Amino acid sequence: MLDLVKDVIEEGKANSVSVPQKDFDPTAVRITVIGTGGAGCNSVSRITKQGIKSATTIAINTDAKHLRITEAHKKHVLGYKITKGLGAGGEPTVARKAAEADLDKLRTLIGENEIVFILAGMGGGTGTGSSPVLARIAKEQGAVVIGVVTLPFSIERVRVKKAREGLKDLLKEADTVIVIDNNRLLGYAPNLPLNKALELADEVAARAVRGIADTIVFPSLMNVDYADVMSVMKNGGLAMISIGEANGSDYVKNVVENTMKHPLLDVDYEGAKGALIHIEAGQKLTLGEVIEIGEGVSSGFDENASVKMGARINNEFMGGVRVTAIVTGVKSASIFGQAGGNVAAQGMVASASSTLQEGMVDEFL
Numbered sequence: 537m538l539d540l541v542k543d544v545i546e547e548g549k550a551n552s553v554s555v556p557q558k559d560f561d562p563t564a565v566r567i568t569v570i571g572t573g574g575a576g577c578n579s580v581s582r583i584t585k586q587g588i589k590s591a592t593t594i595a596i597n598t599d600a601k602h603l604r605i606t607e608a609h610k611k612h613v614l615g616y617k618i619t620k621g622l623g624a625g626g627e628p629t630v631a632r633k634a635a636e637a638d639l640d641k642l643r644t645l646i647g648e649n650e651i652v653f654i655l656a657g658m659g660g661g662t663g664t665g666s667s668p669v670l671a672r673i674a675k676e677q678g679a680v681v682i683g684v685v686t687l688p689f690s691i692e693r694v695r696v697k698k699a700r701e702g703l704k705d706l707l708k709e710a711d712t713v714i715v716i717d718n719n720r721l722l723g724y725a726p727n728l729p730l731n732k733a734l735e736l737a738d739e740v741a742a743r744a745v746r747g748i749a750d751t752i753v754f755p756s757l758m759n760v761d762y763a764d765v766m767s768v769m770k771n772g773g774l775a776m777i778s779i780g781e782a783n784g785s786d787y788v789k790n791v792v793e794n795t796m797k798h799p800l801l802d803v804d805y806e807g808a809k810g811a812l813i814h815i816e817a818g819q820k821l822t823l824g825e826v827i828e829i830g831e832g833v834s835s836g837f838d839e840n841a842s843v844k845m846g847a848r849i850n851n852e853f854m855g856g857v858r859v860t861a862i863v864t865g866v867k868s869a870s871i872f873g874q875a876g877g878n879v880a881a882q883g884m885v886a887s888a889s890s891t892l893q894e895g896m897v898d899e900f901l
């Protein structure tokens with residue numbers, strides 16, 4: 537079983553994950569992680585409890601009661617005048633109005649950043665309706681905006697349409713949206729109870745954020761700097777994430793296989809814009825192995841995709857290795873349907889230097 541799954545099953549273990557304790561200059565690269573709605577707040581709580589020195593965390597919810605039990609550096613009850621802190625009742629339009637009513641407060645709360653992550657579960661009211669507004673504000677204030685969102689389990693049927701609409705709106709405002717299809721988490725652990733599966737989604741979101749934020753901020757065996765992240769994430773469009781782990785002998789070959797086995801979104805890499813591969817391992821990891829892993833993981837990507845690799849030594853890993861791969865500018869017929877999808881998606885990749893056009897997204901969906 538993947539350590540990823542074990543950490544989630546063994547209650548509390550995730551809270552003891554060690555993070556680099558180095559001081560860093562917070563003015564160098566300002567990173568903010570925003571969680572909105574129940575799922576987004578739970579993901580942000582997880583990140584905050586684990587400890588994150590590379591970023592500021594903000595939790596936003598229309599549901600004040602849930603916000604009270606959320607851990608974050610800053611918290612905000614969204615659109616209190618409209619929702620009275622009682623939630624958005626599953627209505628994205630209510631949450632959008634609540635966010636629009638709070639524009640000035642949100643501008644101050646978010647501030648200026650180089651990178652802003654927006655975490656949400658698509659399919660409910662608050663996360664679905666507010667995340668595009670938050671993305672717009674963060675972008676207007678100068679940040680590269682990366683959404684990290686989940687799509688509902690198929691058993692949550694009525695939420696799927698709402699989730700697609702929300703994703704479509706978020707793709708218009710954010711640079712890149714990393715999509716975790718909850719159904720695909722079951723590839724990691726088919727028999728998880730629902731609450732644990734949702735925690736697993738939180739953990740994947742946490743690793744996506746940490747894989748990017750910590751690698752930029754803290755010195756590593758192989759550094760990824762802000763310019764590298766920009767080249768992959770700016771106007772990256774739809775993105776998929778996959779996590780692989782391996783231990784013992786032959787761990788290089790095994791981790792490559794594991795990483796490619798369970799992408800968390802069913803995608804086509806043709807025309808992919810870029811990839812960010814983050815590798816964490818114990819002391820014995822060599823630069824040669826880093827390159828071997830990177831080449832192995834990226835062998836299926838589009839040949840024009842710009843691949844950036846970062847590697848960090850983590851003494852907790854002993855003989856193990858963990859890989860987080862994020863591929864941007866991908867196409868996903870399984871979410872968006874076949875008709876017109878491919879043409880529009882190729883257009884998205886071809887226009888990497890301009891922001892996503894509204895018409896293109898509509899066609900894409």
Ligand SMILES: Nc1nc2c(ncn2[C@@H]2O[C@H](COP(=O)(O)OP(=O)(O)OP(=O)(O)O)[C@@H](O)[C@H]2O)c(=O)[nH]1
Binds near residue numbers: 576623689718734735
């Ligand atoms: N990762 C994760 N996903 C969750 C969790 N809870 C629910 N989800 C998923 O996220 C979707 C949205 O749910 P919530 O985040 O609770 O909804 P919300 O944004 O708070 O919306 P309202 O409560 O209607 O305002 C659900 O359909 C689930 O697929 C969680 O704890 N973690």
Ligand SMILES: [Mg+2]
Binds near residue numbers: 573574599623624662
């Ligand atoms: Mg809620």
